[in-house]
Amino acid sequence: MSDTEKVEANLTVPPAxxxxxxxxxxxxxxxxxxxxxxxxxPIHHDEEFAKAAGFPTPFAVGMFQAxxxxxxxxxxxxAANVRNYRIRFQAQVWPGDTLTIGGEVERTYxxxxxxxxxxxxxxxxxxxxxxxxxxxxxxVWATFVLSExx
Amino acid sequence: MANPDAxxxxxxxxEMDVTRGKIREFARATxxxxxxxxxxxxxVSPPTFLMNYMFWAFGDSNPWPKVELDQQRGLHAEQEFxxxxxxxxxxxxxxxxxxxDNLWTKQGRRGGEMTFVTMVTDFRDAEGNLVAEVKMTxxxxxxPPAEEEQK
Numbered sequence: 001m002s003d004t005e006k007v008e009a010n011l012t013v014p015p016a017x018x019x020x021x022x023x024x025x026x027x028x029x030x031x032x033x034x035x036x037x038x039x040x041x042p043i044h045h046d047e048e049f050a051k052a053a054g055f056p057t058p059f060a061v062g063m064f065q066a067x068x069x070x071x072x073x074x075x076x077x078x079a080a081n082v083r084n085y086r087i088r089f090q091a092q093v094w095p096g097d098t099l100t101i102g103g104e105v106e107r108t109y110x111x112x113x114x115x116x117x118x119x120x121x122x123x124x125x126x127x128x129x130x131x132x133x134x135x136x137x138x139x140v141w142a143t144f145v146l147s148e149x150x
Numbered sequence: 151m152a153n154p155d156a157x158x159x160x161x162x163x164x165e166m167d168v169t170r171g172k173i174r175e176f177a178r179a180t181x182x183x184x185x186x187x188x189x190x191x192x193x194v195s196p197p198t199f200l201m202n203y204m205f206w207a208f209g210d211s212n213p214w215p216k217v218e219l220d221q222q223r224g225l226h227a228e229q230e231f232x233x234x235x236x237x238x239x240x241x242x243x244x245x246x247x248x249x250x251d252n253l254w255t256k257q258g259r260r261g262g263e264m265t266f267v268t269m270v271t272d273f274r275d276a277e278g279n280l281v282a283e284v285k286m287t288x289x290x291x292x293x294p295p296a297e298e299e300q301k
Contacts, residue, residue: 022181029179032178032179033179033180035175035179036172036175036176036178036179036180037176037179037201037202037204038201038202038203038204038205039201039204062226062229063198063201063226063229064179064180066198066229067176067179067180067196067198068180068181070180070182070196070197070198071177071180071181071182071184071196073197074182074184074186074196074197075182075184078186079184079186079187079194079196079237080186080194080236080237081236082197082231082233082237083232083233083234084230084231084232084233085197085198085230085231086228086229086230086231087198087228087229087230088227088228089225089226089227089228089229142197
């Protein structure tokens with residue numbers, strides 16, 4: 001949808017849930033997601049395959065952490081309300097990593113048809129077992145329809 | 151090396167069933183306890199659920215191999231889901247069509263050319279209405295991703 005079809009409006013948005021900590025994540029989490037999604041790339045579970053490709057261990061499918069961010073976002077704004085969900089992958093997630101997921105409102109508006117909407121920015125940061133500085137694993141930009149009764 | 155001639159390749163349309171069991175499995179795998187996914191009969195699917203097309207697109211239905219992205223230097227850069235209304239619900243059968251949409255290059259931060267490729271999959275309902283579009287962006291780096299982490 002182009003910007004010309006959006007009418008800025010100051011709409012009430014439910015407060016974002018508290019930041020969500022997930023993990024430490026394990027190879028089992030990666031494999032469970034792979035089975036659920038159908039992406040069986042061995043680099044995410046086969047130790048020897050990952051090492052042959054130059055990685056120290058298998059690492060998570062990016063869509064695993066992107067999906068966990070989706071669980072946070074739809075608990076916040078409603079599973080049936082999502083209209084756009086765009087993910088950028090920025091860093092790999094490794095076994096033993098702890099994930100921190102959060103988000104904030106970017107803007108509210110109405111479509112040309114008057115439907116109330118909110119754009120939100122979400123993130124998943126990772127920190128390894130070495131306890132170093134966290135870095136961003138994925139950024140997500142999402143659009144939800146707002147329920148008027150809220 | 152990615153093959154620019156792949157742009158415009160359209161896969162054979164294929165069916166994809168959205169089912170209650172697969173929604174539950176996907177929700178659990180993404181740590182969700184949301185009753186909208188787990189309870190009831192015609193549950194809505196999670197925002198990234200359509201990744202499940204990998205169970206349904208076989209052979210000529212999946213044009214992605216035509217891109218010939220180098221497996222050692224290939225990375226998933228972006229993924230976008232657009233819904234024209236609610237996300238698909240359990241009990242829906244979708245018709246999906248994938249196409250190689252675009253290919254472009256740019257210089258990486260540490261030198262070396264990066265090649266980006268997008269594949270767009272359209273999902274239509276039984277009446278032929280476009281209900282969702284999924285865009286996958288892959289990138290091929292000049293060196294293995296273990297050396298050049300994509301930002």
